[in-house]
Amino acid sequence: MALQYDIVIVGGGGAGLRAAIAIGETNPKLKIALVSKVFPMRSHTVAAEGGAAAVIKDNDSFNDHCLDTIGGGEWMCDQDAVELFVNEAPKELIQMEHWGCPWSRELDGTVAVRPFGGMKIERTWFAADKTGFHLLHTLFQTSLKYNNVIRHDEWFATKILVENGRCQGVTAIEMRSGIMKVIAAKSVIMCTGGAGRVFPFTTNGAIKTGDGMAMAYRAGIPLKDMEFIQYHPTGLPGTGILITEAARGEGGILVNKEGYRYLQDYDLGMPLDIEDPKHPVNKSMELGPRDRLSQAFIKEREKEKTITGPFGDVVHLDIRHLGKKKIDKKLPFVRELTKNYIGIDPVYEPIPVRPVVHYMMGGIDTTIDCRTILPGLFAAGECACVSINGANRLGSNSLTEILVYGARAGNAAAVFANEHSEINLEALEKQGADEYKRITRDFLQKDGGSERIATLRKEIHQVMEQSVGIFRSESGLKEACNKIEELKDRFSSILIEDKSLNFNTELTSALELENMIDVAESIIFSALSRRESRGSHQRTDFLNRDDENFLRHSLAYRTETESRIEYQDVAITKWPPGERVYGKEE
Amino acid sequence: MTTYRKPVSNTWWLESKPYFLFVIREFTSLFVAGYCLFLLLFIAKAGDSQEAYATLILSLKSPTSMVFHLISFTFILYHAITWFNLTPKIMVFHLGEERIPNALIAGAVYLSWGVVSLIISWLILGS
Amino acid sequence: MATRRTCLWKRGVKVSETFEMEIFRYYPDKDNEPFIKSYEVPFRDDWVVLDAINYIKDEIDGTLSYRWSCRMGVCGSCGMMVNSVPKLTCSAFLKDYPSRKIRVEPLQGFPVERDLIFDMDDFMNKLTEVKPYLLRKEGEEKPLEEGEYLQSPAELAHYKQYTLCINCMLCYAACPIYALDSNFVGPAAIALAQRYNLDSRDQGRNQRQEVIASHEGIWECTFVGECSVVCPKDVDPAAAIQRAKVSSTLDWFKEKMIPRSKG
C-alpha cells in the first residue's frame, strides 16, 4: 500500500525542516511527509559550530556580502543566486530568532556577530559555538507546531519515482519493520545533505553518504560542480572532529612547528601582533578562505615545517591568549571537544589541527527556485547546488543557505503540488514493487558474496584521499576512474550477513555504500575534466585558473559506464571575474 | 513489531549505589516522623508536671532512648545534609550573566543552619 | 616524540592486545529472549566504546545494529548502557575501563527494538506535548521587518543551560521513576519546557502547564537526581524540574489567594 501525500521532503536536517515549516505555515491544507533516515534532530546540521552569515549591522552591506561570497567561490557562484541569498539572509535569521533560537547577544540585547574566514566585515550570527545545534533544534521543535507535517523518522529513502516525466514520490524502507513503502506525492524535495563520508578523514557524521545526490544521479539528474570539495583547515587529528573557524574569528592563530605564523608566506597578508587590538584582521591571515589555508598546510608539510604525530602531520591552532573566560563564553564546545577527544585544554595548550574534508560545494543541479530538470523534484541544502558556493564556500554561508533555499524549495514545491494533482498510484506501486524486488534480490536474499562492506568503503576512502584530495593530477584521477570501475564490479558480490528485516543496518550500510560509489564516480570524473585550478580544485598539472574554458559549471550525468560531463555557463550579473584578494586592500 | 522490555524488579534500588542512597534518603522521613512523635511526648510532659518531666528526663538516660536518639540522629543528619546540598538546585540566582555558584548558596544554607542551631541551644539551655 | 604527557595524540597510540566486549543482542523476529554475545576487540587507547562497536560491525559481525552518527557528542544517537551506566558511547573511552570488562546494553527503561536500538516514540510524543517552541500571545508577535526581539545576555543566561539538551535519553535511562512508570513526562521533556518558560521572549507558560503541572509531569519526580548526574551536556534536568515545582506551587497560591488574578 502506498502512502499518499501532497509533498514529500526527504531529509530532516536544517534544509528539510525549514522547507516543511515554510509549507506548514503558508499551506496548512497540504499534507507533508518528512522522511528522514535518522530522527530530525540527529541530522548533521547539529554539528555545525561557528555561525550563520547575514547582513544585519550598520557597517555592513549586501554588496559586500555578495562580493565576499563570489570572490570566495572564485567566481564560480551564480550571481543571481548569491544576490537572492544575501537579500533573504537577514530575514531568515531574524525568523529563526522569532522561533526562539538562542543567538548570542550584545549588551543592548541585539544579536551579536563575529568575524569569519573570507568575510570583509563581521557578519556571522552565532549561538556560542553550537550554532548548527541550536538552529536544528529550534527548527525541529518549531516544526512540532504544524500538524500537517507528518514525520517518518528512521525511514530510509532508496529511489526517486518518476512517472509520466514527473517525479511522483520515493520509495523508502521503514527501518524498524524493514518494510518498503511507496510514498507518493505531487512534488518531492531532496534535502539529504552532503557526502563527506566518501572520504576517510572528514568532519561529517556517519549519515552523510550522499544518498540524495546518488538517487538524483540515478534518476538522470545531473550533479553540478562535484569536483569542488572543501577541506576545512582545522580538524582534530585522528577523529576529524571540527574545530570551528570561529576559533580563528575570535583571534586564534595558526603556527608551524617553529611557532611561526606561516600563512604570511602564502599571499594572505602580514600578521598583526596577537595583542594588537586590530587583530584578527578580516580577510587576512587566519581569516583567509578555507581552500587557501588548507593548501598552505600541504605546502608547509612539503617544506617539513609541520609537526609529526601518530595521526599524521599537524600544525598548531593557538587560542591560549584569548583567556579562559572568553574561551568558555564564546568557544565552550571547542574546549569540550579538545579536552574530551585529544586530552588537550586549549586554555593552556595549543590545539593540533590538520585539514579535513568538510563540505560539498557541488550537488544536485537546481535553478534559483530549487527546481531540478525533473519536473516535480526540488532540492535544497548541502545536497543541492544552486550555486552560491562556487569553487569554495565561505564558512557560515551554508547554514544560512539551508534556511533561505530550504524555505524557497518548500514554497516552490507547494506551488507545484497545487498545480499538479494527478498521481498514477498504480504505476508507482509497480515501481515500488520492482525496487523492493531489487533490494531483496541484491541484498536480503542474496546467497554468498565475499566483499565486506567495510573493505569496499575503505578502498573508496583510499582512492578518494589519494586522487581527489587537496591537490589532484591527471594520472591520479585516471587511476581513480579505474578503481571506481573495479569497486562497482566488486559491489555486486557484496556480503550481507544480516537477512532479517527489523532495523537491518547492514542493509542500509550497503545501500549507503552503493550511493557513495556513485557520488565518488561523479566527483572523480568532474575533477578529471576540469583542467584548471580554481578554489578548492587544485590541479598540479594545470596550475592556473582558466576563465576562458572553465568559468563554467560542470554537470555530471550518469551513463552505463562512467559519468558524462557537460558544462553550463555561470550566471554573472554585477561582478565580473577578478583576482581574489586576501590580506591587502582591494 | 515486538519489542523487549526488561522487567523492573521491586529491588531495583538495591542494584546500584546511587539508587540505594536515594532510597535511604527517602527513608529518613520515617525518623523525622518518629522524632516528631517524641517531641510531642516531650512537650506533653514538659507542659504537665515536674514529676512527669523528671521521669521523662530519667528515661532519656536509658539505653533504649540512647539507641533511638543515635539512630534518629544519624538518619536526620543524612536528611539535613542531602537536603542542604540539593537546595542550590532549587534556588537559582543570577547576577547579570553570571550564575551565583552553587557552593556559595550551599555555604549560606550551612551557615544559617549553624546560626539556627546556636539560637535554639541558647533559647533552651540559656547562656 | 613524547614531549607532553597530557596529550593523547602525541603520546602515541597504545594498542595492547585485545579484550572481550559483551554486547546485548536481540532479534525481534527470531527469538523473544535477548542474549549476550561477546566479541574479541583490540584495546586501543584512543578508541571510544563506539569505535570498538564499529570495529565489531565492520570486521566481525555485520548483523549488529545500533545508532550513531556524529561521533562528537552532539547528535545524541549513540546512548547505551556501558557497564550499567548510561553513556554516550562516542565519548566513553576504552582507557577509562582499565579492568577491560565492558558490557554494552541498550538504554534501560525503554522497549528494545533490535540489539542496541530502543524505541524513542514515547519521548517524541512527550516532547510534542510540552510545546517546545516559542509562544507569543495573540497580536503580540513582532513582525519580521521590525527585527529581532531584544534579549540581554543576562536574560539569555537564565535559560541557556536548558537549551543544551541533545535528546540523548541518558537521563530517562537513569531515572528509576521513568522505568517504573513510563507515563512520567520525564527529565528532558520537562527541561525543554522549562527552557521556553524561562525565555524572556516566550509567553506560553500557561499553555505548557497543562502537561507539566499534571500528576505525570513534575509531581511524579521524586528528585532522585541521577538524570543530572548522567547528562553529558550539564543540562541539569533535575534542577529544571524542581524549579518548575516551585513556580507551579507559587501559581497555586496565587490562584487560591488572589482569586481571578489571571487575565
Added chain:
Amino acid sequence: MSKSNEPVLWFLFSAGGMISAMVFPILLIITGVILPFELAGEVTFERIHNAVKNPVVKLVLFFVIALPFFHWAHRFRFTLIDIGLKPISFLVSLLCYGGAITGTIVAAFILWKI
C-alpha cells in the same frame, strides 16, 4: 492552571523538610544527651515548662511538629510507591496524609491543653 493538589502537598513537604533539617539535629542533641546528662548545667523544669506555655513558643512548636509530619507523609508515600506499592497508591496516600493530619491534630490538642 495548577492541575492538582500536589502543589500544597509539595509545599508542606518542602517546608517540613527544611524545618526538620534545620532544627531536628540540634534538638536531638539536646534531648538525647545535653538534657539527660546535664551537659549544659542544670536546665530547670520551670524554664522548660514556662517556655512551652508561652503562646508564641506554642505556635512555633506547632509548625515545627506539624510540617515535618507532612514532610514524612509526602516522602514516605512516594517511597512506598517507588518500591512497589504503586498498585495501591491511593491507599498509601490515604494512610500517609491521614497520619500527618492525625499527627497535626494531636499536636494542636496537646499544645492547646497545656
